[in-house]
Every structure is written in C-alpha cells, then in structure tokens.
Amino acid sequence: MSDERGAGRESAPPLVVMEHVTKRFPGVVANDDVSLELRPGEVHALIGENGAGKSTLMRILYGMYPASEGRILLGGEEISISSPRVALQHGIGMVHQHFVLVDPFTVTENVILGDEGSAILDMETAQQKVADLAQTYGFQVRPSALIEDLSVGEEQRVEILKALYRGVEVLILDEPTAVLTPSEAKDLFTNLRRLRDDGKAIVFISHKLDEVLAIADRITVLRRGKVVGETTPADASKAKLAEMMVGRPVLFRLEQPDVEIGEPILEVEGLLGEGKLNGIGFEVRTREILGVAGVEGNGQKELAEALIGLRKPAAGTVRLAGTDITGWPVADIRNAGVAYIPEDRHEQGLVLNMTLWENAVLGREDDPPFSGKTGFLFIDRIKEMARRLVKLFDVRTRSINVAASTLSGGNQQKLVLARELDTSPKLLIASQPTRGLDVGAIEFVWRQILDQKKEGRGVLLISAELDEIYALSDRIVTIYEGRITGEYAPDARPEEIGVGMLGAADTAEAS
Amino acid sequence: MSTGGATLPAPRALPPWLESAVGQGLALLAAFAIAVSAGALIIILYGENPLSVYSAMLSFAFKDVTSVGTVLSIATPLIFAALAVSVCFKGGLFNIGVEGQFLVGMVTASWAALTFDFLPGLLHLAAVLLFACFGGMVYAAVPGILKVTTGAHEVVTTIMMNGIAISIVAYALNGPLRFTKAPPGQNVDLRTDIFEPSALVPDLGHVFGVGGSAHLSWLFPIAIVASAIVWFLFRRLRLGYEARVVGSSAGSARAGGIAIGGVQIKLFLISGALAGLTGMQQVLVERGALVQNYEAQLGFTGIAVAFLGQNNPIGIVFAAVLWAILSRGETALQLGTNLPREFVIILQGILIFSVVVVYQVAKRRLARRELQRAGAEVGLRDTATPEDEALQEA
Numbered sequence: 001m002s003d004e005r006g007a008g009r010e011s012a013p014p015l016v017v018m019e020h021v022t023k024r025f026p027g028v029v030a031n032d033d034v035s036l037e038l039r040p041g042e043v044h045a046l047i048g049e050n051g052a053g054k055s056t057l058m059r060i061l062y063g064m065y066p067a068s069e070g071r072i073l074l075g076g077e078e079i080s081i082s083s084p085r086v087a088l089q090h091g092i093g094m095v096h097q098h099f100v101l102v103d104p105f106t107v108t109e110n111v112i113l114g115d116e117g118s119a120i121l122d123m124e125t126a127q128q129k130v131a132d133l134a135q136t137y138g139f140q141v142r143p144s145a146l147i148e149d150l151s152v153g154e155e156q157r158v159e160i161l162k163a164l165y166r167g168v169e170v171l172i173l174d175e176p177t178a179v180l181t182p183s184e185a186k187d188l189f190t191n192l193r194r195l196r197d198d199g200k201a202i203v204f205i206s207h208k209l210d211e212v213l214a215i216a217d218r219i220t221v222l223r224r225g226k227v228v229g230e231t232t233p234a235d236a237s238k239a240k241l242a243e244m245m246v247g248r249p250v251l252f253r254l255e256q257p258d259v260e261i262g263e264p265i266l267e268v269e270g271l272l273g274e275g276k277l278n279g280i281g282f283e284v285r286t287r288e289i290l291g292v293a294g295v296e297g298n299g300q301k302e303l304a305e306a307l308i309g310l311r312k313p314a315a316g317t318v319r320l321a322g323t324d325i326t327g328w329p330v331a332d333i334r335n336a337g338v339a340y341i342p343e344d345r346h347e348q349g350l351v352l353n354m355t356l357w358e359n360a361v362l363g364r365e366d367d368p369p370f371s372g373k374t375g376f377l378f379i380d381r382i383k384e385m386a387r388r389l390v391k392l393f394d395v396r397t398r399s400i401n402v403a404a405s406t407l408s409g410g411n412q413q414k415l416v417l418a419r420e421l422d423t424s425p426k427l428l429i430a431s432q433p434t435r436g437l438d439v440g441a442i443e444f445v446w447r448q449i450l451d452q453k454k455e456g457r458g459v460l461l462i463s464a465e466l467d468e469i470y471a472l473s474d475r476i477v478t479i480y481e482g483r484i485t486g487e488y489a490p491d492a493r494p495e496e497i498g499v500g501m502l503g504a505a506d507t508a509e510a511s
Numbered sequence: 512m513s514t515g516g517a518t519l520p521a522p523r524a525l526p527p528w529l530e531s532a533v534g535q536g537l538a539l540l541a542a543f544a545i546a547v548s549a550g551a552l553i554i555i556l557y558g559e560n561p562l563s564v565y566s567a568m569l570s571f572a573f574k575d576v577t578s579v580g581t582v583l584s585i586a587t588p589l590i591f592a593a594l595a596v597s598v599c600f601k602g603g604l605f606n607i608g609v610e611g612q613f614l615v616g617m618v619t620a621s622w623a624a625l626t627f628d629f630l631p632g633l634l635h636l637a638a639v640l641l642f643a644c645f646g647g648m649v650y651a652a653v654p655g656i657l658k659v660t661t662g663a664h665e666v667v668t669t670i671m672m673n674g675i676a677i678s679i680v681a682y683a684l685n686g687p688l689r690f691t692k693a694p695p696g697q698n699v700d701l702r703t704d705i706f707e708p709s710a711l712v713p714d715l716g717h718v719f720g721v722g723g724s725a726h727l728s729w730l731f732p733i734a735i736v737a738s739a740i741v742w743f744l745f746r747r748l749r750l751g752y753e754a755r756v757v758g759s760s761a762g763s764a765r766a767g768g769i770a771i772g773g774v775q776i777k778l779f780l781i782s783g784a785l786a787g788l789t790g791m792q793q794v795l796v797e798r799g800a801l802v803q804n805y806e807a808q809l810g811f812t813g814i815a816v817a818f819l820g821q822n823n824p825i826g827i828v829f830a831a832v833l834w835a836i837l838s839r840g841e842t843a844l845q846l847g848t849n850l851p852r853e854f855v856i857i858l859q860g861i862l863i864f865s866v867v868v869v870y871q872v873a874k875r876r877l878a879r880r881e882l883q884r885a886g887a888e889v890g891l892r893d894t895a896t897p898e899d900e901a902l903q904e905a
Contacts, residue, residue, distance in 0.1 A: 310765060331768030340766060348766040351759045362756060363767035371749045379747070405878070 013076070014039050015201045016061070016092070016170055021070035023056055023225075030056040032225040033070075038170055038201040043192060045204045045216035049245050049438035050409065053225040054205045058172045062094040063087040093163030094172040097179070099155050103148040107141055107158050111165050133164050137194045140187070152295070153184035157191065164195075171195065172203040177211055181295050182466065182498045189215050207245070207439070208467075209238045221245055246439050253471060254446055257454045261474060262286035265458035266427050268307070271316035276302040278482035279316070284427065289449065289459040291473030291490075293466060294501050299482035300462045301343060304431040307460070308340040309333040310348075321426055334363060337426035341416055341433050343462070349416040352405040356397060357386035359404045360419050389418040394444075410441030417448055428452055431462045446471055466494055538873035545869065546862040553857065557850055564848055571843030572836045580716045580725030585835035588613075588792040590734040590828055592813025594741050595647075595785035597822040599665075601745060602778040603758035608654055608669025609786040610810025611676030612647040616787025617794050618683045619646030621703050621801040624710035624794075625688065635709040639795065640788065647787025648780045650676065655779030659772035665779075673810070684803055701803040712795045728796045730788075734828075737785060741824040744781070754778055786810065818863050821870060834859065 014037040023031040031053045038044055046054045060067045063081040071078050074090055081087045084094070101110050108127045117126075130143040139157045147155060156176060163171055173192075177185045192202055192215060206212050212219060213233045221229045221244040229244050242250040266284040271277050276299040284290045294300055305311045307318060309330040318326045325333055334340075342348035350359050361370050361382045370385070371377045386400045393414045397407060404412060413433070420428065430449060434442040449472055452459050463469050469476055476488040478500030486500030551561035572582050592609050599606035623642035627635055654668040688703045716727035745751035753774050756764045764771055789809050794801055812834070820830030837859055841852045 308766065309768075329768070329770070330765065331770070334768045342766055344762075347760070347762040349763060351756050351763050353759050354755065358752065358756075361752075362763065363769075365749050365752055375749045377747055377749055377752055403878075 012040050015075065017073040018057070018061065019071050019073065021057065021060060021067045021072070023053075023060060023065060024068045029225050031060070031067075034222070034225070034227050035070075036220060036227070038203065040169070040199045040201055041196055042217040043196050043202045043204055043215050045206060045212040045219045046222065047206060047209070047212055047219060047241065047245060048222035049207065049440070050436060051224075051438070052222040052245070054222055055174055056225075057222070058094060058174065058203060058205060061087070061092060061170075062172060063092075088163075088166050088168065091167060091169040092172070093166060093168035093170070095156065095159040095163060095174065095176065097174050097176075099159050101147045101155055101158060103146075105147060106143065107145050107147065107150075107161070108143045110147055110158055111143075111162050113162075115166055130161060130165065133161055137164070137191060137198070139191060151184070152179045153181070153187060156180070156188065160191070168200070170201045170203070172205070174205045175207075176204070177206065177208060179296070181501055182494050183502070185211065209241050210467075212241065213238065223247060242439060250439050250443060254443070254450055257450055259287045259453045261288045262456070265321055266307075266460065267317075267319040269317050271303070271306060271313050271318065273302060273306055273311055273313045273315075276482050277306060277313065277316075280479070280482065280484055281316075282477055282484055282487075284458040284460050286426075286456050286458050287453045288474045289453065289461055289472050291469035291476045292460065292462045292479050293469045293476055293497055294462075294464065294479035296464045298479050300431065300464075300479060302482070303479070304340070304343070304429050304460075304462055307333075307429055308338060331363075334423070337424075339420035339423055339425035339428045341413075341420055341428070341430040343432035343435060345412055345416050350404045350412060353403055355402060356390065356395070356400040356404055356407075356415060357383045359415060360386035360389055360400075362419065364419075364423065385422070389415070389422060393418040393448075410437045410444070413437055413441065413445060417445060421448065421452070424455075426457060428457055428459045429462070430459060432464060433461070434463075434465070434468060442468075466497065469497075534873055534877050535870075538869050539866070541873075542866040542869040543862070545865040546858065549861045549865070550854075550858045553854065554850065557854075559848055559850060564844070564850060567843045567847045568837070568840030571846070572839050576720050577716075577722035577725045578839070580719070580721030580727035582832060582835045582839055583731050584716075584726045584728070584792065584796070585838055586828075586831040587728075587731045587734050588789045588809050589812055589816045589831035589834055590738060591785050591789040591791075592809050593816035593820060593827045593831060594734075594737055594824060595782045595789070595810075596813050596817035597820070597824065597827060598741060598744075598782040598785065599778050600817065600822050601751075601758050602754035602775060603761065604658075604775060604778060604782075605666050606651070606654075606669060606779070606782050606786075607666050607814070608651065608672050608810070609782070609789070609813050610808070611669065611673035612650045612783045612786035613789035613810050614673075614676040614680050614807070615650040616643040616647040617790035617801055617805065618680055618688070619643060619649075620787070620791065620794060621683070621688055621706075624706040625704060628707045628710070630709070632709050635707065636712065636795075639710050640791065643787040643791055644784035645787070647783035647785070647789075649783070651779045651783025651786065652776065655776040658779075659775055677807075680801070680805070684801065688801065690800075702798075703801045705800050706795070710795065711799055712791065714796075726792070726797050728792070730792055730796060733788075737788070738824040738828050741785075745824075750774065750777060786813075789813065815859065815863055819866055821866075833862075837862075 016038040018034065018036040021031055021034045022029065034053070034057055036057070046058070048054050056065065059065050061072065061081065063083045063086050072081060073079070079090060081090065102113065108123065108130045111130050112126045127143045134141055134143065139161060141154050141157045141161070147158065150158070156179070160171065176188060180188060196202055204212070204215060213236070216233055219231050219233065219236060219241065220227060221241065223245060239249065262285055264283045265286045268283065269281045271280040280299070280303060282290065292300060302311060306313050309328055312327050316326070317324055320336055320338060323336065325336055346352060351362065365371055365377065369378070370382050383400060390397060390400055395407070395411045395414045395418065397411065404415065407415065433449065434445050437445065449459055449461065461469065461472055470490065473490050476490060476492065476497060477484050478486045478497060480501060480503035485503050488497055488500070547565070554561040554564050572578055592613065595609045595612070596606055620639050620643035623639045627638045630638055650672065654665045654672060657663040657668050658665050684701050684703065690699065690702055690704045692704055693699045712728040712730045714723065714727070715729050715731065716723065716725050721727050745755060753764070753769050756767070756769060757771050757774050761771060793806050816830045816834050817827060819834065820826035837855050841855045844850045844852055844854060
C-alpha cells in the first residue's frame with residue numbers, strides 16, 4: 001500500500017489550529033496543553049493508547065465537550081465551537097465508531113436528515129446531490145438503497161457522505177477501520193485519498209499502526225493526554241510509533257512456546273442454532289491455539305456462547321475430551337474443564353459494583369475450598385485466593401476490597417483471565433480477548449494465552465483482529481454467516497484469509 | 512513480578528469501609544435535613560410554627576417508655592415487610608406482592624392457631640408462626656415459579672395476586688374461619704374465634720415498664736433477629752452472594768454457571784416467609800384473632816421503608832423506627848396543632864424522595880473519588896516495573 005502521499009501542501013496555511021488545549025475531567029487531565037495543526041490536503045493520523053486523549057481532543061474540536069483551556073483557530077480566526085451543529089457550520093465533521101443511521105430509511109434520507117432545507121422535501125434534488133457527491137469521490141453507494149440492506153463498509157460511506165453533504169473541509173474519523181474487513185479498509189483508504197486530493201483535511205484516529213503508516217501524511221502521537229511527538233510515515237516505523245505510544249519498546253510477535261500439538265480436546269460437529277450457527281464444525285487439539293477469524297456478527301458470539309452452554313444448539317454435537325457435552329448447563333461445562341473469556345467482560349465477565357474478591361470467586365463459589373456443603377462462604381480463603389491472583393496477574397489496584405468498576409479495562413481483563421485460568425481448564429474459549437485494551441495490556445493477555453499451550457491446554461481464539469489471529473494461532477479457520485468457510489496455515493496471506501472472511505472461499509477445503 | 516505486590520496501602524486518612532460508612536451517614540443526615548426543611552416550609556404555609564410542630568411530634572413519640580414501646584411495636588411489622596421487599600430486590604426482583612403474602616400469612620396463621628390449640632404453650636405459638644411463614648412462602652412461590660418458567664413479570668403477577676389475597680381473607684372470614692362462639696345477646700363484627708392465649712406472642716413491654724397499650728411483644732426482637740439473618744444471608748452465605756450477582760449482572764451470573772431461576776425462586780420463598788410474619792403483630796399481639804377491619808397496606812409501606820433503609824437489613828430497622836415515629840406523630844398533630852394528619856404522609860413522601868436522591872448523588876461522588884484514586888495510583892505505578900524491563904530484554 002505504498003502509493004503516492006498527499007501533496008502535504010506545506011506551504012498552505014493550516015485550516016484548523018488547536019492551541020494549548022487542555023481538558024480536565026474530575027480527577028483526570030484528558031488533554032494537557034495539546035497543540036495541533038490540520039492542513040488542507042493531508043491525512044493526519046492521531047494515535048495513542050486507550051485513554052491517551054485522542055477521542056477527547058477530537059470531540060472538543062467537534063463541539064461535544066468544551067475545552068478547559070486553550071483556543072481553536074479556523075482560518076486564523078478564533079472560533080468557539082459550542083456544539084456539533086456549530087462545528088458543522090464551520091466545516092468540521094466527525095464520523096463516530098458507532099454509526100447513527102436510521103435503518104428503514106434510504107441513503108439519501110439519512111444523508112439529509114437534520115439538514116433537509118425547506119419544510120417541503122425535494123427528494124429528487126437531494127437524491128441527485130447525493131449521487132453527485134458519491135460520484136465525485138468514487139463512493140460505491142446507491143442513494144435509494146435502504147440502510148438495513150447495506151454492509152458495514154457501505155454504512156460507513158453513508159456517514160462520510162453525511163458530513164460531505166454539509167460541506168465539511170475537516171473530516172474526523174474515529175477508529176474507522178475497527179469495523180471493516182481488510183478489503184473494505186482498502187476501499188476506505190481509496191476514498192480517503194480522493195478526499196485528501198480534493199483538499200480536505202482528514203483526521204484519522206487509530207491504534208492500528210500498519211494502517212496509519214499506509215494512509216497518513218502526518219502522525220501525531222498522544223500519550224497520557226500530551227503530544228509526545230509528531231512524525232511522518234517516512235521517518236517512522238511500526239516499532240518506533242509503538243514505543244512513542246507506550247513509552248517503552250513493544251514486541252509485536254511473541255515467541256511461540258515450543259510444544260508438540262496433541263490430541264483433539266474439543267470436537268464440534270454440525271452445530272446449528274437460531275439462524276446464526278449454520279452447521280459449524282472444527283476441532284481444537286491440546287497445546288494448540290485455533291484462531292477463528294471473521295467479520296463481527298457472523299456467529300462468533302453465538303458460537304462461543306453455545307460452547308460454554310449459554311445457548312442450547314438446535315442440532316450438532318460438542319465433545320470435550322471425548323465426552324459429549326452438547327446442551328449441558330454452564331456450570332457442568334465449566335466443571336468439565338472449559339474456561340471462558342467473554343467478548344464483553346462487563347456483560348458476561350464481571351459484576352462491576354462488586355469487589356475484586358467477589359468477582360474472583362464468581363463461577364467457583366460452590367467449589368469446596370470456597371464454600372461448605374451448608375452454603376457458608378469461606379471468605380478468608382476467597383480473599384486469600386483473590387490476593388494471590390491479583391499479584392500473579394499484576395492487576396493494578398489499591399485493594400481487593402474495591403469495586404471492579406474502579407479498575408482500568410486492561411486490569412479488568414487481567415482479573416477475568418486470572419479467574420478463568422485458575423480453574424486449570426482443559427480448554428480456554430477466548431472471545432475477542434483484547435478488545436478495548438491498550439498495547440501493553442494486549443501483550444500481557446497474548447502471553448498468557450500462549451502460555452496455555454505449555455500447560456497442555458487447548459485454546460479456541462475468536463477474534464475480529466487479524467493481527468491477533470496471526471500472533472497467536474497454530475491454525476486459522478474463517479467464519480462467515482455461521483459456517484466455517486476455510487482453514488489456513490498460520491502463515492497464510494491476509495488476502496487469502498480475507499476471502500474466507502467474506503464467505504467466498506471454496507468450502508470443500510474447510511475441515 | 513513487580514516488587515511490593517500489586518496492592519498498595521492507601522496513604523490517606525480513612526480506610527475505605529469507614530469512609531463509605533461516614534459518607535452514608537452524612538448522606539442520610541443531609542437527606543433528613545432536606546426533608547425536615549421542606550416540611551417546615553409546608554408548616555409555615557399552614558401558619559404554624561415548624562419548631563413547635565416538630566417538637567410536639569418528637570416529644571409525643573418519646574414522652575415516656577410506653578410511647579417508645581408504641582413506636583417499636585408500630586415498627587415491628589414494617590421491619591418484616593421491608594426485609595421481605597429487600598430480599599427480592601437484592602436479587603433484582605421487585606416483589607410488590609408482600610401485601611398479598613402477608614394477608615395470606617394471616618389466614619394460614621389463624622387457621623393454625625384455631626387448629627393446633629391442643630399443642631402446649633410455646634409449641635402452639637411456634638406452629639402458628641411457622642404457618643404464617645408457610646402461607647407467605649406458598650403465595651410468593653407462585654409469582655416466582657411463573658417468572659422462572661414462563662417469564663411472566665413479577666410486578667404484574669404480584670399486583671394481581673394482591674387483589675386475590677384480599678378475597679382470600681374475606682372468604683376465610685365468611686367461611687371456614689368464621690367465628691362459631693359469640694358472646695350471647697351481642698352483635699359481633701365478622702372475625703375468627705378468639706385464639707387460645709398459648710397462640711399469642713407474649714408481651715415484652717412489661718419487663719421495661721412499658722404499658723400494655725403499647726403492644727410491645729417478643730415479636731420486636733424476632734424482627735431484629737430476622738434482619739440479622741438477612742444480613743448474614745447476603746454477606747456470608749453462597750445463596751446471598753449468588754443473589755447479589757444475579758441482581759447486579761444477570762449476564763455474568765449466567766456465564767459463571769449460576770442457576771438464575773433457582774436463585775430467584777429461593778429469594779421469593781425467603782421473601783414470602785418474612786412477609787408472612789408481617790401480620791402477626793396485629794393478629795397475635797393486638798387482636799388475638801383475625802378480624803374484618805384488619806390493618807392493610809403494610810406490604811406497600813414495606814416498600815417505602817425498604818427504600819428508606821436502602822435495602823440494607825440494618826438500615827431497614829432504623830428506617831422502620833423512623834417511619835413509626837412519624838406515624839405516631841399523626842396523633843400529636845391532631846392533639847396539638849391545626850395541621851391535617853396528612854401532613855405526616857407528605858413528610859414521609861418527601862423523606863423517601865430526598866433519601867433516594869441524596870443517596871444517588873453521594874454514591875456517584877464516592878464512586879468517582881474511588882475511580883480518581885485508582886487512576887492516580889495506576890498512573891504512579893505505570894512507570895516501568897522490573898517485569899517490563901525484563902520484557903524489553905527478551
């Protein structure tokens with residue numbers, strides 16, 4: 001993806017300047033004296049770990065938060081952006097990670113929503129205008145299509161069109177590739193280059209460094225609310241950017257433990273259920289990590305839930321170490337030796353308003369060391385266990401008596417991981433195990449997952465992040481609309497896997 | 512692994528549990544102050560002096576030991592009812608049916624009192640109390656089972672069953688439990704036969720010199736024990752732990768392998784048993800029979816008291832006493848002022864309102880401070896640890 005960069009237009013005066021912007025939330029400085037220039041005709045990447053202040057900074061620019069200090073200049077004049085509406089009037093638009101579209105409406109209706117002009121709608125003109133815009137920037141989208149019929153990538157184009165329709169010169173994209181397949185991301189980049197060449201300033205918020213290096217003209221790195229550096233892809237490497245983000249060198253490929261893959265531990269055949277699982281079959285062996293790659297919403301969540309017992313499959317069998325566990329209740333499946341890292345740790349992993357020790361025992365509260373036959377909890381033993389886990393997994397907290405909600409995302413995930421692995425499972429189901437975590441925490445979680453192989457355990461890794469699949473898997477399968485569409489070696493090219501993620505792979509070669 | 516462990520001692524003054532306790536106490540005081548001032552405004556609008564009105568209410572509640580005893584005996588059924596509400600609430604269930612469960616408990620207890628009159632002394636009473644619990648449990652089991660098996664929402668089913676319970680009492684009084692022995696030549700209101708003395712809860716008040724009119728019986732200490740048991744249930748027993756998990760995050764409970772339906776039914780049964788005891792103050796202490804003009808609405812008042820006590824079993828005891836002081840104040844108002852007695856109801860309403868609001872605000876502040884502190888400390892520690900350095904070399 002090394003094609004021509006934007007003209008840069010070094011000489012052109014900046015469109016927008018943010019000067020010495022500081023944003024304080026109670027107890028937290030989200031942005032600390034940040035200055036930023038956005039020039040016409042550039043893609044400006046804003047990178048940093050979670051909580052580094054990227055999104056906050058851009059929300060200030062988009063009028064969603066007022067800045068505590070500092071000023072914003074537009075074309076050299078100071079302006080006050082009190083709301084997104086004002087931001088749009090000044091030509092600043094933002095596309096959020098979660099789209100805000102009305103499903104039963106057409107593309108055109110969504111684009112003009114909130115900017116309909118006169119009281120009597122002139123749909124023909126609006127439709128023409130939207131079609132022209134799409135044409136100009138090479139957006140493949142039909143103005144009369146209904147949103148509910150569109151793919152995620154197309155929906156994103158509609159969101160961008162909404163901003164363009166309002167005549168924005170500055171377009172902010174918050175983690176735009178998080179929801180896209182590799183090929184959709186490529187299409188997005190093509191679109192962005194057209195916009196850049198047309199003189200727009202594009203802010204690209206991301207923590208995926210490969211993408212940033214591919215698309216950006218300039219890169220600003222934030223750490224803990226401060227700008228720690230500005231660079232260009234020519235002067236930077238992935239390793240260097242990561243080091244700037246985290247403050248220390250980061251390993252992208254962890255060493256695989258040298259172990260021999262063993263016998264099948266999990267065998268799944270013809271799993272059917274609720275329209276989301278359409279006959280899934282695969283096997284995971286001991287000391288093996290099987291990566292399930294796929295675009296989100298293709299049955300991954302349902303698969304994980306069916307395997308741990310949260311959903312009853314309509315048909316098919318699940319065998320754990322030879323025992324048929326199909327349709328067993330969760331507690332029995334767990335006792336049989338399955339551990340589960342849910343994709344949403346708030347929804348299915350932790351009880352946020354309860355303490356760390358209460359969370360550490362969840363799912364094991366009826367095991368002999370933690371409660372007696374009469375139903376008494378042995379709180380001292382539970383707390384002792386919790387202290388041990390907190391120490392072993394380096395969960396950073398003041399005490400085990402505070403609520404789980406006080407932990408950062410990375411530390412919450414460490415707590416879930418610690419609890420699940422402490423049961424000495426035969427099989428670990430890890431569903432999106434590093435979602436929302438920053439680079440340092442990702443490395444920790446990956447290392448723990450790899451270590452499971454040394455313990456003779458099997459791991460089913462379900463992830464929408466290809467990076468993660470590549471970093472950990474011994475074998476890769478792709479999932480599409482509830483079916484396994486291909487099986488790949490760990491060194492298969494992303495393009496090959498991408499084909500499977502879109503369902504087009506030759507299903508005959510699927511296992 | 513990092514030196515010094517992952518937990519840090521807090522360098523600041525108060526330990527967290529004390530800070531939380533102090534915070535809660537302050538919140539309660541603030542809420543009370545708000546309610547009292549709002550009440551004062553209303554009193555002034557009525558052309559009365561707030562100071563004298565409040566002091567009349569207080570002094571009436573505490574004018575002698577018999578007055579205090581009366582307050583405690585008013586509080587007794589409220590404690591049972593509020594505990595019943597709170598047990599379900601902790602598990603995320605809204606048991607509006609305490610009212611119906613308590614009515615049914617009165618019927619089953621009365622039946623036991625009349626049927627087991629051959630039992631000697633305390634055995635008779637024990638049987639009556641057991642049947643009070645049993646009646647409440649059976650009546651609470653119905654919405655519980657419906658909820659778990661069909662998903663029927665407990666608020667809807669319990670409200671419906673409250674209506675049925677009123678009819679059950681009426682049927683019992685007109686049919687199977689209708690009095691058979693009436694004093695000759697007198698008209699008697701519809702009631703059961705008068706129970707044997709062995710079915711009644713013995714008086715406790717006389718030990719402390721409380722007059723018999725206060726109706727302070729051993730039921731009050733039983734209510735205190737019940738609240739201690741509820742506290743123990745949620746702090747020390749597996750069922751209570753699982754109930755709190757279910758109530759806070761059903762998804763995490765399910766993923767952890769907790770049988771949610773089983774927990775919910777058990778909570779309904781415990782709640783029903785406590786609800787069943789609510790009516791015993793009037794049946795076994797004040798009247799010695801189930802009468803037609805029984806005191807209803809105790810189950811609904813229990814919801815208010817549970818809110819006031821923030822569903823905490825200890826808080827509920829204090830909330831019930833406070834509620835009783837206010838209720839008793841009604842009489843004081845009629846005696847000494849021109850305020851209508853409904854003023855007390857208004858004051859009780861304002862009190863609940865301000866407690867709920869102030870607690871929410873206080874809770875958020877505490878949570879935010881906790882977050883800040885956690886954030887600040889993690890920030891401090893985020894400099895490279897020995898482990899990180901080891902990683903770098905790897």
